[in-house]
Structure formats: C-alpha cells, structure tokens
Amino acid sequence: MASTHGAEVLVASNRGPVSYTVDDDSGGALRARRGGGGLVSGLSAIGPDTNAVWVCAALGDGDREAVRRADGGLLPTEDTGGQRVRMLDIDAEVHADAYNGIANSVLWFVHHMLYQTPLEPVFDAGFRRQWAAYEAYNRAFAEALAEEAAEGAAVLIQDYHLALAPRMLRRLRPDLRIGHFSHTPWAPPDYFRLLPDDIAAELLSGILGADRAAFLTQRWADAFKDCCHAVLGPGIPSGTRIGVHGLGADGDFLRKRAHEPDVDERMAALRQEIGEGRRTIVRVDRTELSKNIVRGLLAYRQLLDDHPEWREKVVHVAFAYPSRQDLAVYREYTAEVQRVAEEINARYGTPGWTPVELHVKDDFARSLAAYRLADVALVNPIRDGMNLVAKEIPLLSDEGCALVLSREAGAYEELGADAIVVNPYDVTGTADALHEALSLPREERAERSKRLAAAATALPPARWFLDQLHALDDQSS
Numbered sequence: 001m002a003s004t005h006g007a008e009v010l011v012a013s014n015r016g017p018v019s020y021t022v023d024d025d026s027g028g029a030l031r032a033r034r035g036g037g038g039l040v041s042g043l044s045a046i047g048p049d050t051n052a053v054w055v056c057a058a059l060g061d062g063d064r065e066a067v068r069r070a071d072g073g074l075l076p077t078e079d080t081g082g083q084r085v086r087m088l089d090i091d092a093e094v095h096a097d098a099y100n101g102i103a104n105s106v107l108w109f110v111h112h113m114l115y116q117t118p119l120e121p122v123f124d125a126g127f128r129r130q131w132a133a134y135e136a137y138n139r140a141f142a143e144a145l146a147e148e149a150a151e152g153a154a155v156l157i158q159d160y161h162l163a164l165a166p167r168m169l170r171r172l173r174p175d176l177r178i179g180h181f182s183h184t185p186w187a188p189p190d191y192f193r194l195l196p197d198d199i200a201a202e203l204l205s206g207i208l209g210a211d212r213a214a215f216l217t218q219r220w221a222d223a224f225k226d227c228c229h230a231v232l233g234p235g236i237p238s239g240t241r242i243g244v245h246g247l248g249a250d251g252d253f254l255r256k257r258a259h260e261p262d263v264d265e266r267m268a269a270l271r272q273e274i275g276e277g278r279r280t281i282v283r284v285d286r287t288e289l290s291k292n293i294v295r296g297l298l299a300y301r302q303l304l305d306d307h308p309e310w311r312e313k314v315v316h317v318a319f320a321y322p323s324r325q326d327l328a329v330y331r332e333y334t335a336e337v338q339r340v341a342e343e344i345n346a347r348y349g350t351p352g353w354t355p356v357e358l359h360v361k362d363d364f365a366r367s368l369a370a371y372r373l374a375d376v377a378l379v380n381p382i383r384d385g386m387n388l389v390a391k392e393i394p395l396l397s398d399e400g401c402a403l404v405l406s407r408e409a410g411a412y413e414e415l416g417a418d419a420i421v422v423n424p425y426d427v428t429g430t431a432d433a434l435h436e437a438l439s440l441p442r443e444e445r446a447e448r449s450k451r452l453a454a455a456a457t458a459l460p461p462a463r464w465f466l467d468q469l470h471a472l473d474d475q476s477s
C-alpha cells in the first residue's frame with residue numbers, strides 16, 4: 001500500500017496505543033481501549049504540529065477487524081486520542097511464531113536469563129521455522145515504516161520484538177534517522193551466546209542498523225556492547241551510537257489520577273479487606289516469570305514464621321495481572337502464584353485476618369488505591385529493564401513507604417540508595433528486608449519515600465521520549 005502520509009516522526013512497536021474487542025451484544029460493534037505508558041505520553045509530548053505516525057501490530061480478532069475497517073491503513077483518530085496509528089494485519093500464524101515463539105519465548109528468556117537448563121533452551125527445526133516468521137514480521141514493519149516516513153524522518157523502533165527492523169529499514173530508506181530502544185535488560189555475552197551463532201549475529205547487526213541504539217541503564221548498554229565484541233568482533237560500527245535514557249514515572253498524571261473518585265472508592269473497599277490498623281506490603285505486577293512473585297510470597301511466609309509478632313498485623317496486597325496466557329509456562333506460573341498464596345492463607349489465616357490479598361483481575365484504579373495505602377512496596381524481579389512500579393509506589397503512597405528492591409532491576413541504579421536492597425533469589429534475605437522495612441521508624445520511612453519520589457520523577461516519559469528524538473540529531477550523544 002503506497003502511502004502519502006509523509007510522517008516526520010514515527011514510532012514502531014508490537015503493542016500499539018489502542019486495542020479493539022468485537023462487542024457481539026451490540027451487533028459486532030468495535031470497542032476501542034486506549035492504553036497508557038511511557039510511549040503514549042512521550043509521543044503526545046511532541047505536540048499536534050508534528051506529523052507523527054505510530055506503527056504497531058494487530059494483536060487479536062478485534063484489532064484485525066479494526067484494520068479491515070480502517071481507511072487507508074490508519075485507525076480512526078477518535079479511537080486513538082488523536083494519534084495517527086497504522087496497525088499492521090500480519091498473518092496470525094506469522095505473528096504468533098514471531099511474538100509468542102521468538103520474542104517472548106526466546107529473546108525475553110535470554111535477556112531476563114530465565115531458561116532452566118538442562119531442559120531449556122532447544123534450538124531445533126521448530127525454532128528455525130519461528131525465526132523465519134520473526135524475520136517476516138520485522139520485514140512487515142520495515143516496509144510499512146518505509147512507506148509512511150517523509151524524507152529524512154526520525155523513526156524510533158521499540159524493543160526486542162523488532163531487533164531486525166532497523167537494518168531492514170536502513171536498506172529500504174537510507175535517508176531516515178533510525179533509533180532503536182530496548183525496554184528490557186540486555187543479557188551478558190556468556191548467556192546471550194546460548195543463541196545459535198548466526199542468530200546472535202543477526203540480532204546484533206539488526207539493531208546496529210540504527211543510527212543510535214538506546215537502553216534504560218548503563219548496565220544494559222554495556223552488556224550490549226560486550227555482546228557485540230564477543231559475537232561480531234571488536235568495535236561497534238562507527239555509524240551506530242549507543243545511548244542511555246532512564247524512564248521515570250509520569251508524576252503529574254499519576255498524582256491527579258490517583259485522587260479521582262473511583263480510586264477513593266477502591267481505597268475504601270481495600271481498607272475493609274485489609275482491616276483496621278494493619279500494615280500493608282504492596283506489589284503490583286503482570287504475572288510475569290521475571291517478576292519473581294512466587295519467591296516474594298515465600299519471603300512473606302518466612303517473615304510470618306520468623307517474626308510471629310507480625311501475624312494479624314500485616315497484609316500482603318499482591319496484584320498479579322494476567323499476561324501472555326498463550327504460553328503454557330505463564331499459565332503454570334499463574335497457577336503457582338495462586339497456589340502459594342492460598343497455602344499461606346490456609347496456614348496462617350484467622351477468621352478476622354487474610355494474610356495475602358491476591359487479586360488477578362486487572363484494575364488500574366485499584367492498583368493506584370493500593371499504591372496510596374502502601375507501607376512497604378515489594379519489587380523483587382529476577383531481572384527487569386527498569387520497573388516503573390518501584391518508582392510509582394513511593395510517589396503515590398499517602399504516608400510514605402519503604403521500598404524493598406531487587407538489585408537486578410534497572411531502577412536500582414537510581415533508587416538503590418534509599419531502598420532496602422535484595423538479591424531476588426535470596427528468600428531469607430528478602431524476608432529479613434521485609435522485616436526491616438516494616439520496622440523502619442515512620443519518619444525515616446517518609447523521608448526516604450520523599451527522596452525516592454524525587455528520583456522517580458526525574459525523567460518523566462515526555463522528557464525520555466524527546467531526549468531520544470533530539471539525540472538522534474546530535475552526533476555527540
């Protein structure tokens with residue numbers, strides 16, 4: 001499809017800023033649901049005068065139907081909050097192999113170091129078939145971007161789903177300024193080299209097709225450079241610069257949103273569940289293997305064992321929202337989270353006290369209510385690109401909260417000094433940290449929380465996005 005949109009700024013990501021469901025009750029009407037997050041607020045920050053387009057993939061039947069009904073490939077702007085969005089209807093099987101197969105079962109696992117050898121990984125003929133789909137999926141993005149972009153436009157390609165697209169796009173359109181941004185950690189070379197050599201080289205060369213490859217922390221940027229040296233030989237090609245842009249919480253939006261009536265209502269309901277005068281340990285995650293929810297629960301169980309004085313006095317409010325349920329290993333993990341929570345409640349619970357309040361149905365207003373009620377925030381991922389929850393809870397907690405934080409989260413680089421830091425595998429150490437956090441004197445907790453909140457909002461999403469855009473032009477950054 002030839003396009004005349006001539007966009008000056010383009011964003012490309014697997015998941016776009018809007019998703020659709022078909023409402024069978026109202027004769028097949030499409031319902032659009034807008035998402036939030038850093039990219040959405042970042043792109044809106046460039047202002048209405050810049051001609052921008054967001055290219056993303058159709059992720060389900062509703063999305064595919066929306067693409068079929070879309071005019072000239074762009075979704076209706078009333079569905080997108082004014083943004084120009086081109087959704088790609090990539091063949092469902094190709095998308096499944098690229099997204100579930102390569103992106104989420106291989107690349108996500110490599111960068112978060114989640115494989116459990118000796119059973120995984122196995123790179124066989126099935127993997128090669130999925131890899132071909134990943135190439136086709138990346139090519140579909142590169143071609144759409146090449147069609148949409150005006151001469152010399154800036155293109156910001158996001159994440160591990162699209163590691164090959166920068167080089168493909170460069171070949172199609174040498175005039176463009178191309179950036180790639182990784183929202184995940186980057187694996188160290190010894191782990192990255194689990195991948196077959198040709199695939200490892202393809203992934204790195206794909207990203208190096210960009211003018212600038214950027215990461216959330218220096219640690220992940222250094223790991224990327226180390227992988228380039230180990231796999232491709234010494235030296236990053238002179239045409240590619242490596243950058244770091246930490247992403248912070250959207251303080252203005254969150255503070256306002258967290259004081260709207262629906263959040264107040266949910267706070268009242270949560271207070272009832274928790275019970276008068278009890279402390280809260282709050283966590284909010286996708287039910288994601290890398291988030292380490294089960295070890296968090298085991299640490300809480302050990303806290304109740306080691307420190308019986310906390311029984312009846314504390315509640316672990318754990319929100320674990322469904323994620324990537326097409327993958328069996330995620331479904332199994334979700335079941336395990338529920339099993340361990342139930343086991344703790346059965347073992348310690350009393351008629352007036354439920355030790356773990358686990359909620360699995362996604363509800364943003366309720367998450368914000370929990371943030372406001374938090375005395376302790378538990379953020380203990382095995383590895384995490386950044387982790388915005390670690391930034392958002394101290395920002396919103398009404399009384400100030402203590403943060404128990406994994407040293408393997410990107411946020412550790414910015415928040416480590418005022419957090420209680422844990423090795424995410426060390427359940428006993430995490431139980432000790434929870435005890436320390438619950439025992440912090442109120443004033444110290446409030447002081448630390450204030451400093452955490454200041455650090456958390458230092459790089460709001462709009463700034464994060466604009467910095468990347470400007471850095472594309474600035475040869476020295």
Ligand code: G6P
Nearest residue numbers: 014015104159183184323324385
């Ligand atoms: C991480 C990735 C994002 C992804 C998100 C949710 O944050 O970096 O690219 O969109 O997880 O995962 P999902 O598979 O649901 O898009």
